[in-house]
Amino acid sequence: MGFFSSLGKIFSGGAARTSSAPPLLSGSVEEEDLTLALRAAEPRLSVWLDVVLAGVETPGPLLWSRLSLLLAALETPGEEREAFVSAFQSWLQGMEYTRLEDFRSELQYRLALALDLEDEEDERSRLLLRISRGLAKTRERIALGLDALFAGGRILDAAFWEELEEVLIFADVGVEAARTLSGRLRSRALREGIRDSGALREALREELCAVFKPARRITALNPPEVILMVGVNGVGKTTTIAKLCHRAVLQGKKVLLAAGDTFRAAAVEQLEIWAGRAGAGFYAKGEGADPAAVAFEAVDKALAEGYDTLFVDTAGRLHTKTNLMEELVKIRRVLGRRHPGAPHRVILVLDATSGQNALAQVKLFRETAKADEIILTKLDGTAKGGIAVAVASRFNLPISFVGLGEKLEDLRPFDSRAFVGALLDGQPRR
Ligand SMILES: Nc1nc2c(ncn2[C@@H]2O[C@H](COP(=O)(O)OP(=O)(O)OP(=O)(O)O)[C@@H](O)[C@H]2O)c(=O)[nH]1
Ligand SMILES: [Mg+2]
Structure with missing residues (x-):
């Protein structure tokens, strides 16, 4: 309704x-x-x-x-x-x-x-406000920089565009993305004869929005939909599974969580507690078990017991450790063998506070684990929110959700307009 x-x-x-x-x-x-x-x-x-x-x-x-x-x-x-x-x-x-x-x-x-x-205004502005608060520091950097730049009828000369690039880089948008954005804005200003700062700011808003690819809203045709969570240590993989699971359960889905992080004993227990809180099923084999075997058997259970969605947690791993990345390839292969099309989504979890290192993570997790979706966590406590722009502009991957805190409900669909609005002006836009 x-x-x-x-x-x-x-x-x-x-x-x-x-x-x-x-x-x-x-x-x-x-x-x-x-x-x-x-x-x-x-x-x-x-x-x-x-x-x-x-x-x-x-x-x-x-x-x-x-x-x-x-x-x-x-x-x-x-x-x-x-x-x-x-x-x-x-x-x-x-x-x-x-x-x-x-x-x-x-x-x-x-x-x-x-x-x-979900898509009503109330939800959107709430997301915006949370993000705005979280992005306060990032916004300050961008907004103050832009205000100074756009004030006093500056001539749009080479020095101006260079300074714009600097403002963006300072907010962690990254060198490459900052250069591209400033270049696009520059040709647009020429083409459209933009002179005043208000119009330029609006053009920047549009260029920033265009950087983001819309999130796919696919569901597997052959349940269970299998979702593999990957990422480096401590970014929020397990918490994010719990949050996604909570949403899915509240939307009436039957959800199973599989403890594919068999590296840390506490990881299995942590996921089991979340499954209990969110009202989901749980499958584990314990510490030291082969994660691929856990994944395989969890699909068996999900198929046999009519689950709609299966989330497979994995241990945090440094993207530079080849043998650990190979383990993800094996998990993928095993899932696909047991259930055609699985994993249907491979979500790379990125910690927004990690800055430009996130780019290297995306590159390697996309190549090996075939990550095809990004969730950005910890946006609530960072001055480096511009990393979302850097990631989206460099890789052709959608950001589907953002994490805004530690509680189950602190996960929101990523809304590019709201996000850019929070970066540029921090005021809810109607
Ligand atoms: N502020 C904030 N904290 C978060 C968010 N997401 C996760 N955390 C916290 O980050 C810490 C690590 O979260 P986990 O979910 O255990 O991370 P993980 O990636 O599973 O960690 P490993 O399994 O050790 O690799 C916990 O203290 C979480 O509460 C978020 O969006 N905002
Ligand atoms: Mg974990």
Whole structure:
């Protein structure tokens, strides 16, 4: 159900309620007031959540009834409402969260997925704001540099274009990409007779956006869709599997996680804990087992038990260690032999804080492991956000998601316009 299509109920009168929905605590007066308040509020999930959560501080009957009211107001059928509330209750119990501030973002995330708000404005601006905050330092470098450059009616001479290149390089866009971008902008300015700084800034925005390739949204025709996660040590592979798994489970998929990192004992345990939290199946053979055998047997299990999606975790490895990279080739081969087309996606996880070294990682992981998609993690804490531009401009690979924190919900689809907006001006663009 779409967010805006479901607004009709709020604007056209009382919320639909069925007898199976949990009753409101203080009766219909409160229900009436809240419905009126929702009708008056800006139609955004975050705002509506503020309205229904007013006065709620801890998990309990008041929270459940308020949630039920919100879902009813959005025309969610009684059964789905109950399923949503009870899934959230058991998650809360497992996490042992007791204060609203600890679980509010998870709640909003679940509601967005359940209500199919993924592509709505609310989601986009939220992503933008998180990225903006995360990119504050990068943005400062670019924006201050550009402001200085564009101020005072400079002549667009050779020195100007050189300085533009420097500003971009300083934000970790990389020498090569900075040169290409500045070159493109220069010919465009000539061609289109651009003189004023506002138009130049807009042209730069478009050129930056054009660098990014749209993410593919494929799903394997022959389930399970097999996804292999690769990358150097500590970049966030395992956490990102957990986040992707969480999304998939909330979207109704049956997900299996395979512990292909048999190098660290703790890695198997770490993945098992995440599988438990996200509500996914789990397959492992323990420390020291052959990762290719784990992958092979996990596909067997996924096929036999009707899983939709299988994520295969792998041990972190330096891209320069040939024997370890060969191990990934073997895992790929074995997966393909057991299940045609597998792995359907090979995701290279890059740590945004690693700067220009990320380029060498992409090169080697693409050649050996055939990585065909990138997820950029830790964008929340870096001054080097420009690396996304460097990677996208040098390699023909889509960035599908970005990691913005350590929690399960801190993963967002990569939106190139929002990202470039955050880099250039940091203000939500409508
Ligand atoms: N701030 C922030 N931290 C993150 C993000 N993604 C992962 N982390 C943290 O990065 C650390 C490493 O994450 P892991 O998922 O274990 O990384 P890994 O690539 O599986 O590591 P190895 O298996 O040892 O190679 C953990 O402390 C994570 O919480 C992110 O998007 N933002
Ligand atoms: Mg790991």
